[in-house]
Amino acid sequence: MALTPGSRCGPYEILGLIGKGGMGEVYRAHDTQLDREVAIKALPEEFAGDSDRLSRFEREAKLLASLNHPNIAAIYGLESSHESRFLILELIEGETLAERIEAGPIPVEETLKIALHIAEALEAAHDRGVIHRDLKPGNIKITPEGKAKVLDFGLAKAFAGSDSSSTLSNSPTLTMNMTQQGVILGTAAYMAPEQARGKKVDHRSDIWSFGCVVYEMLTGHRVFQGEEVSDILASVLARDPDFTKLESRLHPGVRKLLLRCLDKDPRNRWQAAGDVRFEIQELLKEPTEVSARLEASPTVRRSWIPWTAALVLVATVAAAAGWMLRIPAPTAVTRFDYDLPGSQVFRNAGRPVFGFSPDGRRFAYNTATGIFLRELDQLEARLIAGTEGAATSPTFSPDGQWLVYFDVASLKLTKIAISGGAAIPLTQSSNPFGVSWEADGTILYGQPAGIYRVSENGGMSELLFKAQDREALYGPQLLPGGDWVLFTSTKVSGSKRWDQAEIVAQSLKTQERVVVWRGGSDARYVPTGHLLYALDDGLFAVPFDADSLKVTGGAVSVAEDVLRAAVPANNTAAANYNVSRNGSLAYVEGFGQAGGALRSLVWVDRRTMREEKVSAEARGYAYPRISPDGSRVALDDRLDNDIQVWDFAAKTLTRLTFGMELEAYPTWTLGGDRIAYSQTPDIFWKAANNTGSSTKLVEGLGGSFTEMDPYFFSPDGSQIVFRALSLGSEDIGMMSMKPGSKVEWLLRSQFNERNAELSPDGKWMAYQSDETGDWEIYVQPFPDVEAGRWQISNGSGMYPRWSKNSNELFYAQTGGTPAMMAAQFTTSRDFVLGTRVKLFDVSAYFVAGPAGRPYDVGSDGRFLMLKTQATSEEGTPPPVIIVVENWFDELRKKALK
Numbered sequence: 001m002a003l004t005p006g007s008r009c010g011p012y013e014i015l016g017l018i019g020k021g022g023m024g025e026v027y028r029a030h031d032t033q034l035d036r037e038v039a040i041k042a043l044p045e046e047f048a049g050d051s052d053r054l055s056r057f058e059r060e061a062k063l064l065a066s067l068n069h070p071n072i073a074a075i076y077g078l079e080s081s082h083e084s085r086f087l088i089l090e091l092i093e094g095e096t097l098a099e100r101i102e103a104g105p106i107p108v109e110e111t112l113k114i115a116l117h118i119a120e121a122l123e124a125a126h127d128r129g130v131i132h133r134d135l136k137p138g139n140i141k142i143t144p145e146g147k148a149k150v151l152d153f154g155l156a157k158a159f160a161g162s163d164s165s166s167t168l169s170n171s172p173t174l175t176m177n178m179t180q181q182g183v184i185l186g187t188a189a190y191m192a193p194e195q196a197r198g199k200k201v202d203h204r205s206d207i208w209s210f211g212c213v214v215y216e217m218l219t220g221h222r223v224f225q226g227e228e229v230s231d232i233l234a235s236v237l238a239r240d241p242d243f244t245k246l247e248s249r250l251h252p253g254v255r256k257l258l259l260r261c262l263d264k265d266p267r268n269r270w271q272a273a274g275d276v277r278f279e280i281q282e283l284l285k286e287p288t289e290v291s292a293r294l295e296a297s298p299t300v301r302r303s304w305i306p307w308t309a310a311l312v313l314v315a316t317v318a319a320a321a322g323w324m325l326r327i328p329a330p331t332a333v334t335r336f337d338y339d340l341p342g343s344q345v346f347r348n349a350g351r352p353v354f355g356f357s358p359d360g361r362r363f364a365y366n367t368a369t370g371i372f373l374r375e376l377d378q379l380e381a382r383l384i385a386g387t388e389g390a391a392t393s394p395t396f397s398p399d400g401q402w403l404v405y406f407d408v409a410s411l412k413l414t415k416i417a418i419s420g421g422a423a424i425p426l427t428q429s430s431n432p433f434g435v436s437w438e439a440d441g442t443i444l445y446g447q448p449a450g451i452y453r454v455s456e457n458g459g460m461s462e463l464l465f466k467a468q469d470r471e472a473l474y475g476p477q478l479l480p481g482g483d484w485v486l487f488t489s490t491k492v493s494g495s496k497r498w499d500q501a502e503i504v505a506q507s508l509k510t511q512e513r514v515v516v517w518r519g520g521s522d523a524r525y526v527p528t529g530h531l532l533y534a535l536d537d538g539l540f541a542v543p544f545d546a547d548s549l550k551v552t553g554g555a556v557s558v559a560e561d562v563l564r565a566a567v568p569a570n571n572t573a574a575a576n577y578n579v580s581r582n583g584s585l586a587y588v589e590g591f592g593q594a595g596g597a598l599r600s601l602v603w604v605d606r607r608t609m610r611e612e613k614v615s616a617e618a619r620g621y622a623y624p625r626i627s628p629d630g631s632r633v634a635l636d637d638r639l640d641n642d643i644q645v646w647d648f649a650a651k652t653l654t655r656l657t658f659g660m661e662l663e664a665y666p667t668w669t670l671g672g673d674r675i676a677y678s679q680t681p682d683i684f685w686k687a688a689n690n691t692g693s694s695t696k697l698v699e700g701l702g703g704s705f706t707e708m709d710p711y712f713f714s715p716d717g718s719q720i721v722f723r724a725l726s727l728g729s730e731d732i733g734m735m736s737m738k739p740g741s742k743v744e745w746l747l748r749s750q751f752n753e754r755n756a757e758l759s760p761d762g763k764w765m766a767y768q769s770d771e772t773g774d775w776e777i778y779v780q781p782f783p784d785v786e787a788g789r790w791q792i793s794n795g796s797g798m799y800p801r802w803s804k805n806s807n808e809l810f811y812a813q814t815g816g817t818p819a820m821m822a823a824q825f826t827t828s829r830d831f832v833l834g835t836r837v838k839l840f841d842v843s844a845y846f847v848a849g850p851a852g853r854p855y856d857v858g859s860d861g862r863f864l865m866l867k868t869q870a871t872s873e874e875g876t877p878p879p880v881i882i883v884v885e886n887w888f889d890e891l892r893k894k895a896l897k
Contacts, residue, residue: 071147073151096141108254112283115213122206135213136190136212210273225536226496253279347367351572354576357580365381385421429445448725468491473487474488490521584886601614621637622664623636624854630858633646747767779831796813801856818847820838820842845867
């Protein structure tokens, strides 16, 4: 129940909203009986109809109210109003510790004083048997007098209830069935390893969280970070804290304090909060020994010194000479935001979605409709005519009058004038790993095979640098002098592979390669003599000598929340930022969903075009596969990089896989009892009812083959047909599931073949190939590949799907106006193609991602489509493009050379 200013809750008059969270809304209120101000937390509506849960909460609240300590925010009582319940809390003025840390690292002595207050609060609560379970900077208030007060003590447990189906969550705070073993509780970044594993927790979990808080105060950085909650949890479980971020001169006692708090084995941690409190008190007895302050960006603090010294010197000389020196005012750094209209969402978020012109006068971005151009002196962006359809990686020419982009339908790098018109194909390629249009009239771009170069006028591409075994290269840029090319290299797998990459330079003349920087990706050299690179969701800069290829200073953060490529385990290192020659920075602010990766499931009637929304929550769905009995659908979920299963009748979404790698392309067995899926470089499968563990079904092919994606099982269930992805080609093969089996190639040529589908009678295989220069649909007998072949589509076709109940083959027409098509056919001994019929326009649906079919067809003939949402149902804000003009001035001050 929302409260409004002036309304009453018992004797409490509501003054205004303070904040919202997963555990309710908090209001400032006036206690008319005792003439004091209090905080009122309105409990979530789930409590109203759950008597067991409410009674459990009341029991816990009574225990929490017994805590009486100056460093713990008090609970005054519970109130009811119109079947809603409200918790009456002590009102704490001041800022949260999270807000304090935003201003930068906290001096060591001040950190220890705050930590002492927190440790005393923990000690008092633990003595009463109360565990916080969700200790974090946002739950700690710093009063104007400098005292730390811990909020929401034990409320996570009180809010939990005993219903394992609770939906109460507010990621990254996870609060479902928190008191039972096997269920996760807490906030991911501050969660102890035993919490992350779903094991029972005790007071030592609070000590771990306390260590995370102290580390963050000292460094200004969280101990464990990640793009998704799953990434953070994996980091908590698998990685040790990076203690190199602590000041080298830090008192060894402070370092020891942290080391024991953050030991992954709870038996080796401090065993009581009282021990922690005692250690801090001992350290504070010698404040001069511990007062060294950590610096998140030392160069920022030093940057004012030479400027101040220079101004003093100028003023002194001017005064001695008896004349007035006019010092020009520094150019103002200005920022402005551009919110994408609600009707526009980014498309192909695994590659760059954004480009900025070298003159800093315009930017471009690709959407589901096409590429839009925004002139900075205009209010609105306009669609560039001729770019309708799937496009990625928009990149400006040096003069800003042209764009080069990758056309998904034709599989070609293509250029077009920014005024629109005819698109000009330049060269055949796969979706590029970064593109740069150089001043010498060439275009550099990454491919699975390595770094290529092509003339801006088109023609044959030249392989400049061949990728090594299992190596991925990204983002080539020609450095000044014209010999060395800067790019990113990684041989690491997993969701963090690009954050663990190397930024390298390689010579065009000698092929010598030099490692420039380790840790980060998508680097750009800018004229100020700095190297920019992306790490996590931030943009960093280091001074860089382009002649010697050496970094000459430390790294500093220059922008935060930069939108990275979706699913980095499978996609590129793309960070959506660019810098113009005149010193402006432009980037896309990230909101965790790639600005439009949330998709809903909808049924579409082919005759009436009527939509019926499936009640599954919007997520990063791709490649739906309906089970053989039609009761469930398996989904490739690109938010978690895992396989999800939606039950249509039960209306439940179940996560099938939990691996650290990308798990994708679900495929049902013939009986629907198992689901096969890709986990690079192999194929795994798991019971569809989510029992047991995943097991490897087919071993990767090795050699130049980097990926296997399952398509279907043979009619007798003994073999599996799959896509084999290698450096520069895609082929379709078949293998027995017996160990040691060899691949039988169904389609292997100089062209790309993908999306194989078996007919219901098991006699025909449909697939798509690019042998004509465009994707087209073909049919051939199965498995006798030499017995004939028929072209089905004419003028582009992708994603074939056989009808179960009639002689129709469906596919998506991607040229012109995207449409769902039905090709009618008859079979006797041969396949006879009949009429092609347009069923409905698919412009409103997600039909990208050519490696898998982004739709399915139910037994009743309705199409199960994916519909991209501009914002999530929870109100995720639209993507924002930020432009910072005169940014070089700010960069020079932050990253001194």
